[in-house]
Amino acid sequence: MSPGKRRGILIGGALLVVVIVAAALFLLNSGGSAPEAATGATAVESPGALDPTSAITEYLQDLSENNPDAAGRLTDDNAAAVVALRSTRNTLNPVSVTGKLTVLQPTPAGAKKTSGTFSLSWTLKPGQVWTYDVPFELAQGGGRWLVHWAPSLLHPKLEAGQRLVISTAAQDTTAVVDRDGKPLVISGAGGVKPVEGNPAPLLRTAITGQITAAAAGGFAVTRVDAGGKSVETLFGKVAAEGAKPLVSSLSLAAQGAAQAAVDGYQGSAMLVALDTGSGDILAVAQNAAAGNAPKALNGLYEPGSSFKIATAVAAIQQSGLSAASPVDCPGVATIGTRTVKNEGFELGATTLQTAFARSCNTTFGQLALALPADGLKKAADELGLNADYDIPGLKTELGKVEPAASKDEQVEDGFGQGRIQASALGGALMAATVATGKAITPRLWHDLETTVVKGYSPPPAPVLGEVRKLMRAVVTSGTGHAAAAAGTVFGKTGTAQFGDGKQATGWFVGYRGDVAFAVVLENSNDSGPAVQLAAKFLKAL
Structure with a gap:
């Protein structure tokens, strides 16, 4: 039971006994008449x-x-x-x-x-x-x-004013450092706590949760006073002094720049940055408007035109196009049974590079329709959006891309408005794959391994060479021009409508040097602010 x-x-x-006794007394005192139902009173236990x-x-x-x-x-x-x-x-x-x-x-009667x-x-x-x-x-x-x-x-x-804490060291010592050896988390008699400023609030639980498992046997429950000073170790033992701290993938410099960038935006903003060579998660940042849940790591959104990176991979690899290939970009086009529009412009006869840089929906709807039903999924697979990793301390979702259920859906998928989904982490991984031509395994630790649950193989090098031309043109002459002052940036903007179409999520996905990034702005209705936020982040680096 x-x-x-x-x-x-x-x-x-107990209540039944009370009711029966009360009813019996009433009947005895009133000559056997049944009591009327009580009204207006509810018993509170x-x-x-x-x-x-x-x-x-x-x-x-x-x-x-x-x-x-x-x-x-x-x-x-x-x-x-x-x-x-x-x-x-x-x-x-x-x-x-x-x-x-x-x-x-025993409890005597009346006690x-x-x-x-x-x-x-x-x-x-x-x-x-x-x-x-x-x-x-x-x-x-x-x-x-x-x-x-x-x-x-x-x-x-x-005793009053005291509390129990987990301790891993006899005195305060650095328990976790960033990739450059700078302290992130302190552990000691007062428990485990981030360094002053709490530089990575979204990852605090993930980081502190791994400390005791890797603290060279140091693990104790300690009784501390109101000020956090150790009074007595009640269970276990603390680690010997000089225990080696865990090394995380985070960069305090990148994390600080990312947090400052999102905090400067009034709406809901998130940013993820990866090292393209090692897969290190350099920064994960959200502002207060985005909430406390780590949506940057596992929140799935329609990626809008940022998914044209995958459509371009598919068109180049499966349809034999190149950056210089001629394409058509009308302002409005009926593709299948769908009427597709651009954002107030048309280019007419142009090249794939220009259509990509200007983010022409009509071009990419036509390119998608010409692909096999699973053509976009294959490209998304090769960019890591359907991969899966078990990173110690983190719950992550990269994306979800399935074969289109219909030709109409396939057209919409071509510019990221169908059933395509991706997270900010997935966007950064996609950009890192284009940058390096290698499968990226994201990691939060240098000491603890990321488990590859479902891996992927990147697109062929010649295909990615053409895609890099497209992504560079976005910044030099296209919708991402606001990032041009931040260096040699490669990227792709995106605006994804959702619900009744009155609201849209803004994206900017890209890389510069060995840093890949993705910016996601909920309800921004425009990709422009995402480009500006990314530029602010990159300039700070």
Whole structure:
């Protein structure tokens, strides 16, 4: 029987007894007339349990099931209990917690207090199980039994103002550094914390979560005072001084430039940067408007015309085109049964390079329709958008590109407005693949391996040589001209409408030297701000 069902039976049974007794007394006093239904009043259940055993048993069940709100309601200090239980659980981050009642003193009739002992067992990580006994007290109030709250319910030595933390070093030491050896995370008697300024807030959990697993055996639960000073190590042992810090792929310089760039934008903005040679994730940044969830790493959006990189790969590789090939770019065209429009321009007879640079939808809708049904998917596969990686500490999604279900959908896919999806990380990976001609394996660590769940093979070198010409023209003479002052930048803009078409996501995907990047602006309705944001980032580097 589940805890909830057992609790419901206890409470329900007690209420039934109360109702039967009340009804019997009424009948005795009124000569047998049935009572009229009460109106306008609803009984509110008081906190606590009907008997001592239920109170402590249910408290331990809620504690084990990670339900601090329910456990707190079974104590005589709900607010303090909930805060302490939730904070401790989040800090120790256990695999599981088990509480078991071991001793409960008999409760004579009429007694208002009792006490006992329960055991608490924390499975903190494989092979690290911390078990100890905890004395407790129960008191009755208003006919209900409550657990008396005190910090010692978390550990018998824990006093008011103190807390439990995970420690990996006897004193503050650098636990994680960036790729250049600059400190990112400090670990010590006060726990694990980022360096001043919290330079990579989106990756804080990912980074700190890997520390204890790689800290050369250092792992301890420490009791600290209100100021974070260690009072006593309660479990495990700290690492010996001089333990080697983990090396992350992040660059503090790139991360700072990326964060400053997105913070300077009023709407929702995200930016990911990769090292094209090593696959290092150099920066992952979002501003406050984008929220706290790491959408830059796993949020999937229609990529709009930034997906024309893949359409160009497919047209060059599968249809035999080159950057200089003649194409047609009318302002409006009926392609299949779809009416496709450009953003207020037409080029007429032109070249693939110019159509790409100016982002001509009618050209790329026609190119897509001429491909096999799986032609765009094959190109997306070769650019890594359907790849999958297991990066320690991160949940990532690169993209989702499937064969078109119809010719109309194939036309829309050609300029990224069909069912095509990509993340900012996927966009940066696509750009890095074009830059290097190699399959890129993104990584967050130099010490911990990224697992390739589903890899990919890049397009042939001659194909990518033509695509690079197209991407350079975007900046020198096309829609990405605002990035020209940031150096030799290669890129592709994109604007993807969604919903009822009144809102659109802005993209700029590209690379400069050994840095590939993707900027995604939610609801920007224009790719121009994305280009400007990328230029700001690149200039800061």
